Amino acid sequence: MDRNRPSTTTAFNRLPIELNKTIAHCLETDKDIYAFRRICRATDNACDGDNHSFWRAKFREKYALKAGTPNNVLKAQYLKRGKWLNRSTTYPFHKGQERREIKALAVLRDLIAESFQGSVQYDEYGRARCPNQTQLVNFIMNSKIVFGGRRPPSDAQKLNPALAATKLMCAHFLFDLDGPRQNVLAVEESQIAVYAPSNVAPLFTGQYKTDVNMEWVLHSLDLFRCHMTNVELATLYSTMSDLPVSQKPSAWRGLLKHGCYPLSKHWKGTYTFLEQNDIDKLRDVFYNNKSSKKNDLFFVDGNVEEGKIQSLELDFTQDGDMSWPEIFEDRLHSLRETGPPRTRAQHRSGFESPNQKHKNIHFVGKGEDLNDNFFARGWLNALPTQCGIPGWQRITFMKHFVEGDEELNDDNLWAYEGVVLPGGRIILGRWWYASGNVNLDDDYNGPFIFWAVEEPELEDEEDSDDDH
Structure with missing residues (x-):
């Protein structure tokens, strides 16, 4: 007898379809549901009958449900997701180029892109x-996409940008997790990558510089994650552990949307740097091909070795004061074209695409770094969908200081260019020294990270009042 053909003689055939459906709803795992369907024709009908209503209910339990999706489509999606989420827990996810990895990444991409469809x-x-986020966390904990595995092979195979984008979105959940030690494999490679000259590793590529350099952004994340979650390094681990939940990095909280949109007001973040001599040594060996014993090179990231994080307050606006110094634009190119140039006819007619008017959002900010107050002024630019996931933005701003009557001190300018991850809760990017003549072939730079937080808690203010 064919094991996959439902029987017509088992006791379940004598039960009402409503009872068989109730039994199916009580099964906790997909494996049990699939086994139950194969028992007999009655159990199969309990799952597939009544216009596949069973699968709609099961889909709603595990995933975000987009209104109007037919039940038969939900069944197919449920079975596909269960299949690949289960199979791919054993995959190494080194480069994301194997066919089975690509299939798994497509499922993870859909979970991310379709999150917050329906009820919250x-x-x-x-x-x-969102239920999709719960499934992503389960996959992170049970698979090797972030934890476990072995050191990636040092071959010529390129990293699949879709794998890097997926890992970046998974990073939203890594600071809430208990359990596994978050060892970052080959973190020295990430350190080498993030201090590369800006022209060697541009943050944005493509004809109109709107394609995110996912590999570089992932290296930046891995470097900071190593400092934040590795107790042995004695850098940022204690500082991050002492933060309340409301002040730690967290996941997106709504639909991922296209275009340019304002971000949260309150942020925390940090950056790393190397002394100029160390950057020169690193680049001579790894980018200028000068001979040296690579394994003997060891660099200590500055700033984080003291466990320092900083606060940043941003004020977004589309109207009002749009002052943008020429030197800022010269360094950052915040308002560069991000699409095909308009034709002469379009210029004469005053043509403006639907997204042209609000594609850039201006903002100002202020913060404190090394006990010095600084100011920031910059822009948000919309980016196209990346690797099937919508909601990416480019952020640029100039970190500057003032002297006397708040005159701009152009001898102490620090340019920041970054990627706002979909959902607007984490920013990763590069800073560089922007005063004087800037040569992007050999600029002084390093990585930074910011994450959105709730409003600062009032406890510190209340304590200070008590002290007085």
């Missing part, structure tokens, strides 16, 4: 959460 749930801290 809330976690124990009152933050909006």
Whole structure:
């Protein structure tokens, strides 16, 4: 007898279809559901009958449900997701180029891109959460996409940008997790990558410089994650552990949307740097091909070795004061064209695409770094969908200081260019020294990270009042 053909003689054939469907709903795992369907024709009908209503209910339990999706489509999606999420827990996810990895990444991409379709749930801290995010966390914990595995092979195979983009989105959940030590494999390679000259490793590529350099951004994330979650390094681990949940990096809280949109007001973040001599040594060996014993080189990232993080407050606006110094634009190219240039006819007619008017958002900011107050002024630019995931933005701003009557000190300018991850909760990018003549073939630079936080808690203010 064919094992996959439902029987017509088992006891389940004598039960009402409603009872068989109730039994199916009580099964906790997909494996049990698939086994139950194969028992007999009655159990198969309980799952597939009544216009596949069973699968709609099961889909709603595990995933975000987009209104209007037919039940038969939901069944196919449920079975596909269960298949690849289960199979791919054993994959190494080194470069993401194998066929089976590509299949798994497509499922993870859909979970990310389709999150917050339908109703919204809330976690124990009152933050909006989505069933798709729960499935992503389960996959992170049970697979090797972030934890476990072995050191990636040093071959010529390129990293699949879709794998890097998926890992970047998974990073939103890494600071809430308990359990595995978050060892970052080959972190020295990430350190080498993030201090590359800007022209060697541009943050944006493509004809109109709108394609995110996912590999560089992932290297930046891995470097900071190593400092933040590795207790042995004694850098940022204690500082991050002492932060309340509301002040740690967190996941996106709504639909991922296209275009340019304002971000949160309150942020925390940090950056790393190397002394100029160390950057010169690193680049001579790894980018200028000068002979040296690579394994003997060891560089200590500055700033984070003291566990320092900083606060940043941003004020976004589309109207009002649009002052943008020429030197800022010369260094950052914040308002560069991000699409095909308009034709002469379009210029004469005053043509403006639907997204032209609000494609850039101006903002100002202020913060404190090394006990010095600084100011920031910059722009947000919309980016196209990357690797099937919408919601990416480019952020550029100039970090500057003032003297006397708040005159701009152009001898102490620091340019920041970064990628806002979809959902607007994490920014990763590069800073560089922007005063004087800037040569992007050999600029003094390093990586930075910012994450959105809730409003600063009032406890510190209350304590200071008590002290007085």
